[in-house]
Amino acid sequence: MSVQTPDAKVLVANLAAYEARYAAFKEQKLALNMTRGKPSNAQLDLAKGIMTVLGENDTSSADGTDLRNYGGLDGIAEMKAIFAEMLECPPAQVIVGGNSSLTLMHDTLVRAVLKGVPGGKGPWYGQSPKFLCPSPGYDRHFAVCEHLGIECITVDLDADGPNLKQVEALVADPSVKGIWCVPRYSNPTGTTYSDQVVTRLASMKTAAPDFRIMWDNAYVVHDLYDTPDPLLNILEVAKAAGNPDRPLVFASTSKISFAGAGVAVMAGSPANVADAKVHLGVQTIGPDKVNQLRHVKFFRDFAGVRAHMRAHAELLRPKFEAVGRIFEAKLGGLGVASWTKPRGGYFVSLDTLPGCAAEVVALADAAGVQLTAAGATFPGGRDPANKNIRIAPSLPPLSQVETAMEVVAACVLLASARKLAG
Amino acid sequence: MSVQTPDAKVLVANLAAYEARYAAFKEQKLALNMTRGKPSNAQLDLAKGIMTVLGENDTSSADGTDLRNYGGLDGIAEMKAIFAEMLECPPAQVIVGGNSSLTLMHDTLVRAVLKGVPGGKGPWYGQSPKFLCPSPGYDRHFAVCEHLGIECITVDLDADGPNLKQVEALVADPSVKGIWCVPRYSNPTGTTYSDQVVTRLASMKTAAPDFRIMWDNAYVVHDLYDTPDPLLNILEVAKAAGNPDRPLVFASTSKISFAGAGVAVMAGSPANVADAKVHLGVQTIGPDKVNQLRHVKFFRDFAGVRAHMRAHAELLRPKFEAVGRIFEAKLGGLGVASWTKPRGGYFVSLDTLPGCAAEVVALADAAGVQLTAAGATFPGGRDPANKNIRIAPSLPPLSQVETAMEVVAACVLLASARKLAG
Numbered sequence A, B: 001m002s003v004q005t006p007d008a009k010v011l012v013a014n015l016a017a018y019e020a021r022y023a024a025f026k027e028q029k030l031a032l033n034m035t036r037g038k039p040s041n042a043q044l045d046l047a048k049g050i051m052t053v054l055g056e057n058d059t060s061s062a063d064g065t066d067l068r069n070y071g072g073l074d075g076i077a078e079m080k081a082i083f084a085e086m087l088e089c090p091p092a093q094v095i096v097g098g099n100s101s102l103t104l105m106h107d108t109l110v111r112a113v114l115k116g117v118p119g120g121k122g123p124w125y126g127q128s129p130k131f132l133c134p135s136p137g138y139d140r141h142f143a144v145c146e147h148l149g150i151e152c153i154t155v156d157l158d159a160d161g162p163n164l165k166q167v168e169a170l171v172a173d174p175s176v177k178g179i180w181c182v183p184r185y186s187n188p189t190g191t192t193y194s195d196q197v198v199t200r201l202a203s204m205k206t207a208a209p210d211f212r213i214m215w216d217n218a219y220v221v222h223d224l225y226d227t228p229d230p231l232l233n234i235l236e237v238a239k240a241a242g243n244p245d246r247p248l249v250f251a252s253t254s255k256i257s258f259a260g261a262g263v264a265v266m267a268g269s270p271a272n273v274a275d276a277k278v279h280l281g282v283q284t285i286g287p288d289k290v291n292q293l294r295h296v297k298f299f300r301d302f303a304g305v306r307a308h309m310r311a312h313a314e315l316l317r318p319k320f321e322a323v324g325r326i327f328e329a330k331l332g333g334l335g336v337a338s339w340t341k342p343r344g345g346y347f348v349s350l351d352t353l354p355g356c357a358a359e360v361v362a363l364a365d366a367a368g369v370q371l372t373a374a375g376a377t378f379p380g381g382r383d384p385a386n387k388n389i390r391i392a393p394s395l396p397p398l399s400q401v402e403t404a405m406e407v408v409a410a411c412v413l414l415a416s417a418r419k420l421a422g
Helices: A007-012 A015-027 A043-048 A048-052 A077-087 A100-115 A139-145 A163-170 A196-202 A234-240 A270-283 A288-300 A302-331 A357-366 A400-420 B008-013 B015-027 B041-045 B050-051 B077-087 B100-114 B139-145 B166-169 B194-203 B235-242 B269-284 B288-298 B302-331 B355-365 B398-421
Strands: A094-096 A132-135 A151-158 A176-181 A212-216 A247-252 A263-265 A337-339 A348-352 A388-391 B094-096 B130-135 B149-156 B177-182 B213-215 B247-252 B264-267 B337-339 B348-352 B388-390
Touching: A007 A015, A007 A400, A015 A400, A043 A048, A043 A163, A043 A302, A048 A132, A048 A288, A077 A094, A077 A263, A077 A288, A077 A302, A094 A270, A100 A139, A100 A263, A100 A270, A100 B100, A100 B269, A132 A139, A139 A151, A139 A176, A139 B269, A151 A163, A163 A196, A163 A388, A212 A234, A234 A247, A270 B100, A270 B139, A288 A302, A288 B050, A302 A337, A302 A348, A302 A400, A337 A388, A348 A357, A348 A400, A348 B398, A357 A388, A357 A400, A388 A400, A388 B050, B008 B398, B015 B398, B041 B302, B050 B288, B077 B094, B077 B264, B077 B288, B077 B302, B094 B177, B094 B269, B100 B139, B100 B213, B100 B247, B100 B264, B100 B269, B100 B288, B130 B139, B139 B149, B139 B177, B149 B166, B166 B194, B213 B235, B235 B247, B288 B302, B302 B337, B302 B348, B348 B398, B355 B398, B388 B398
Parallel strands: A132 A151, A132 A176, A176 A212, A212 A247, B130 B149, B130 B177, B177 B213, B213 B247
Antiparallel strands: A094 A263, A247 A263, A337 A348, A348 A388, B094 B264, B247 B264, B337 B348, B348 B388
């Protein structure tokens, strides 16, 4: 993932050519949007059947509960069973939520701030809580912390997960209360955590007795290839290490069924689940159970989810491969950029020469290609090296992804040559 | 609503007869549940069409948004239009939420505690916030406050709304940050606030500059008769009084469409709505828009909601009238109980002689009729007079409501006579 030393002489010699190529793109007056990790319409259409899978009288779960009425704080048994298999834990350790895992994560941290968590010494409010933020990472995670007064501390996201040397040094501070993790196909790099990283995160000594790993397994089944990246089960590893309450696991069907009308889930130790239910019982009478039944009838079981995700991969893989192919063709061997080759998830992470990311994004924007703002993948929106750019190839059609990547590559070359010409 | 002085001699003379009648009920080994304000299956069936109203391709709102995808923080325009008419305010002042207005209220107070509200001096956390709780009232409102560290102060709920003498005295304390109100067909008494009460609540001087009225209009269209109780528009009255940010209005379709799979809404001043959106933008990417479309297609417009509620009234009215008829026949004129005759909502409030409510509930339970726990309608579950019982006639079939009320009346007579016999 690291950028090699560029051959400055060659690049500077080509500056005029890069300017010309960029100008030519600008004249095309493109209007392409590569900012958002949204599923495409074709992906959404794969789950069309959810819209009509229920008949008028499909109103009950297997145990006879009328799903239209109040009740059922933690979800219907059939939905819990599917999620339990997905997250590799007993159904009793699963809480099914509404349509948003971001909300489940936000609300979990709200409760920690206001009420504390099992094993802790009361509310985090007033304890100057801090959270470790492996970066580049997911901007909305960091925004939740910033919004709730939890200070974000950036740690490096290495090729096998968060940099453990940094992490293990920082958790000696008792005000460091947790860490954000997207352990499989991490946003935006596509990194999957190695067994060693998972084991050390689960077993390391932390000064805070109520340290929490926010394990956002957003891409748990979002493989681009038939051989998923292996990932250890954090709940089991933490339990074995004597830290059963440390991990809180989150996921959703947002990028399986419908991004805005899916079903979210959290899982944790019995103590964490019992604690969450106490709070949830005050916050709500229960999530939308009818929508859970729609999902259950449509997918039938976890094997159905797996099969469905293979169809997603067919749509996504060509786009991801186009990004890599075009970057390789245009930027390969020049030492001006590196990029990830994810085997799943929703993003490609592009690193430019230090100090060039914001200019690349600005150049692309001026040429009609909107990219995620430079810095967005770091806490506070500030990338200290100003080099990381998040590429989101899922939403536009393949031809647009290809055009946009040609433009991005041209912008990288131009920004790099300009810088080197200094 | 007040209990008259009973003729102790007559009642005590009948004690043996009351014991016998109660014993006879006990022998029937009934199993009736009158605890929950849930709609009946027949009511839920009225909205059956929601289950199938969307076709596979009904995936867009009128403005072309794909409702299956991410986005749309405050709801789709068509749903906002219906709620705006229901709550009598501009659509821009409406935020459509998930399936639970309780969640919207809980989260609103969470934000107040953690971040403060417009016009205030920062987070309520550490300000010893207090809330006025007109009682008898809705237990879940009080539970939210208790859970979030907001102290509940009981004030009387009179026949025309909260006792304003008490309220106006208490709001001279700057730590009194708000009041819970169910202004139309209040839970559990059925009280609708008079114009004078609404006006004074909206315009009274409060020591707290960030005082909030949590206006839970849960029964906004839940009339039992063709002539709804009139209710002033709190948003307009407060605006006219120079306190536009004071009221926060909540409602949902939980008791219109499906209790567990409906759509919730909040409304407020432009400042309150803007503030809520900032927080919501961190908490979620948006509510379930597909379910909003289901509701829009099914009801079409607010007139459709009104028509639908008339069908609900046809199912509910006989149950409410049975409660009143049986209480009147068995308890009328004896001075041992009073009860409300609501013209809407979901509950009847029964007052026994002081000190008798818990025994009545226990006697009924022993005879196979479960009632809401005595005291539940007061903060902390403690009714200082031990006299209020919440009757929830909506869920069981009419015949069961009738039987249960016969039992309750018998329990009231027995408990009263026992007490008077000393």
